[in-house]
Amino acid sequence: MKRAGFVLILMLFLPLFLIGQRYYLPAGKPSVKVKFELVNNLIIVPIEVNGAELSFILDSGVGTPILFNLSDQDSIQINQVSEVTIKGLGQGEDAKALRSRGNHFKIGGVQNQNQQLYVVMDKSLNFSPSLGVPVHGIIGYDLFQNFAVEISYTGNFIKFHDPDKYKHKKGKKFRTFPLQLDHKKAYVKGAVVLEDKEEIPVKLLVDTGSSDAVWLFTDAEKGLELPEKNYRDFLGQGLSGAIYGHRTKVNSFKIGDFELRDAKAAFPDMETFSALKNLGDRNGSVGSEILKRFNMVFDYPNRKVTMRKNSKFGDAFHYNMSGIDLKHNGMRYIVERIADTNGIVVQEDGANFGNVQILLENKSKLSLVPEIIVSGIRAGSPSDLAGLQEGDLILAVNGKRVHQYKIQEIFKMLNEKDGKHIKVLVERANQDVLVSFVLKKIF
Missing domain, CATH: 2.40.70.10 (Acid Proteases)
Known part of the structure; x- marks a missing residue:
């Protein structure tokens, strides 16, 4: 059964090319601060690649940056291209890719004028549906190697420090x-x-x-x-x-x-x-x-890491009690009433519904919203035993229409606490089906 997952684990086994690439801070600045979005524990950072604005996962487990999930709408120039074959984690076949050199990467004020990268051509390598946000690639060691990299999981920012000037904090914490x-x-x-x-x-x-x-x-x-x-x-x-x-x-x-x-x-x-x-x-x-339970500084040049507990340290570890995996599956139209009980039309903020809104008789609107489907079911889980199926379109969870929520918020609704009764309204074969089950603690 093919399933979409949230965990990203990539590993390249390729020759190391000494091409003199290096990231640098703006002249006279000891550090640069960059905000990030934390999605399912993953750090998503905006990076310009040869002038194109893309989103990357900060992945310390990877060496050279990798681009994937480039659609017809993504226009990017890459330089000095050659074909290669790369191998990563998983039991499938080697992947066809392009190796490109001499690229300009920019993250905040941090830049590299000579970045090597790989472009994976397999369109099935796409983590955006599972994360619910666009992701175009991963970047790791090449960005870490030149700085003391401060990561604040509570402040949602990264600070790139000059490692020769940065002083690691000391104290009992x-x-x-x-x-x-x-x-x-x-x-x-x-x-x-x-x-x-x-x-x-x-x-x-x-x-x-x-x-x-x-x-x-x-x-x-x-x-x-x-x-x-x-x-x-x-x-x-x-x-x-x-x-x-x-x-x-x-x-x-x-x-x-x-x-x-x-x-x-x-x-x-x-x-x-x-x-x-x-x-x-x-x-x-x-x-x-x-790692998200700490704020930390990775200092690759000086071979050390400094850690401090943050407010997430005492959070419970959450398991997928429902057994449901979710993913985005394009967009769909819905019709919503926007009149109050007196028949007075209330104009709602349409930010959650995409760019398409059509008013129907001043009392309804047609909106284009994300379609969330069941991408996998764990065998023997409560949702499996209740009859939920892979491919079911999620409409509501415990009466809450899901199109107003991010995919991670929906996942939380489905896995809130042991003993909670869950009612999932799904569309299957053009019919609405209500599936009910009780969450059960796994361990």
Whole structure:
């Protein structure tokens, strides 16, 4: 079953080209601040590529920037192009791509006049429907390598600091840890406790491009074995196909003396990493479901990261209790009444309904709104047992018409709390169908 996922995990295995590319701050400025949008734990930043305004996921797990999901409406010039084949996570085939050099990237006041990039031609690689916002690519190491990069998940901003001038903050709330860099990727050391067993030290890839919490690689000798309480699930979409594995939780996850209890975790199928010949001493990855609980400074030039708890630290870890995955599926028309009980027409703000609005007899309007469909159902989940089906068009959740909400808000409605009764109105084969179920705590 093909499913759209929210987790983005991409890995390139390509030769490293020394082309002298470098990002730089404006003359005389010690730092530049850039606002971002946080969508499903992922940082979405606006970047100009050769003058074209695009949206990128900040993904510390990737080396060279990758462009994808370029539609007929996207006009972008790329320079010095050649064809290549690239391989990423997933069990599918290698992807055809274009390699381009000599491109101008600009994020806020930070610029690079000589950026190499890859353009993936496969139109199926598209994360916009699942995230509900346009995403044209990912960028990581090349942007991190020249700065001390401050990320505020509570303030929704990134600050690029001159690493030679930036002073890491000290105090009882701050912790600074070594950051190991290897093949354009950053690693930190931590520890996990599984099923009340002893603490297990782990080396984890820092992956801001994963919306998940912790991924662990099975290693019986080290004691990293899948806990008894788990369920099989779709984990995300890689460059070379879907990624599956088992979701579970760990009793404890630690970085230094920062500890998170009952942390969400997953054990991906190791076949996913078949393209990576040697994982070395890596034991998994830490994603943004963990990272968002800290405000931090990644200092690649000086090989360290400084972390401080933020207001998200104590948030509970949320699981997909309903078993429903959602995605955007284009647009559709709806007719809405806009008259009050006295028949007086009330003109509503149409910002939520797109650009098309037609008044009908002064009492209704025809609006063009996003179409949200069920993109996947987890086998044995409450929604599956209640009869919800892949492809169902979501109309309302507990009486709330969904076209007024972002896709992440709808997902939250469907997974609010254990024991909550959920009624989902869907359109199936041109008929309205009401499906009811009760959310059940997974662990």
